[in-house]
Amino acid sequence: MRGAQGARQWCWRWRRNPLRRRDDVFEAWIVLIVWTVMVLGGTVAGLVTAHAAEASFTRLRHDRHAVPAVLVVGTGSAVPAGESAVYDHVRATVRWTASDGSPRVGSALVESGHKAGSHVMIWLDARDLPTTAPPTGSAAATESSLLGVGAGMALGGLVFGFGGLVRWRLDQRRYDRWEREWERLGPQWGHKTP
Incomplete structure (x- = not known):
């Protein structure tokens, strides 16, 4: 019985009721x-x-694909790629061979702690430009x-x-209607009944 009463209270806006607007x-x-x-x-x-x-x-x-590269400058003098000191990758100048066989030089993220001439792995995008690892x-x-x-x-x-917002606007309409009704009916309540 309690479930049916709860459902009635929950759906009160759809039930027929003389006070329902x-x-x-x-x-x-x-x-x-x-x-x-x-x-x-x-x-x-x-x-x-x-x-x-x-x-x-x-x-x-x-x-993205990884290719071998050679460090041009050691990573000890490279600028850290991250804000914190615990980040283990730095941006350094490297030399690699592109997919068409041409030699390239650029800046890429590599692991820190390597000397110039060390072999490292870098990531390249589809245009053979250095990028981050996927x-x-x-x-x-x-x-x-x-x-x-x-x-x-x-x-x-x-x-x-x-x-x-829609419910707030409905409440404002209700308040306006109540105010108009109060202005209309309120003065009648001020008189004493004989």
Whole structure:
């Protein structure tokens, strides 16, 4: 019996009631639509975003490749690539052979602690230019998941905010109507009945 009573209280805006206003029914539909879009739309947005990010990371792993290079300058005098001192890669000048066989010289991220003339591995993009290493499979999966969750939450937050704005506007209309009714009926209550 308690479940039926709870359901009646939960769906009170749809039940016939002499005190129910059109705004109450409209608000009930707005709440239902907002929650449906938040749950279903947020899920779809999250899944689509995660899938697109995973595809992008897969494309990066496919386009980038590692090649051997020789350090032109030792990494002891190179500028650290990261903000913190614990970052183990530095930007250094290296020499490598491009896929067309031509020698190239440029700046790339390499492991620190090597002397000039040391052999290191660098990552190149599809145009044979130095770039960063692509994300590993687990890092890509984690980042894709986080991006998907963020996209779902962002859509849910926008929809929830829009629904809150509509409900706030409905409350303002109700307050205006109550004020007009009070102005009309309030003075009648000030007189004493004989």
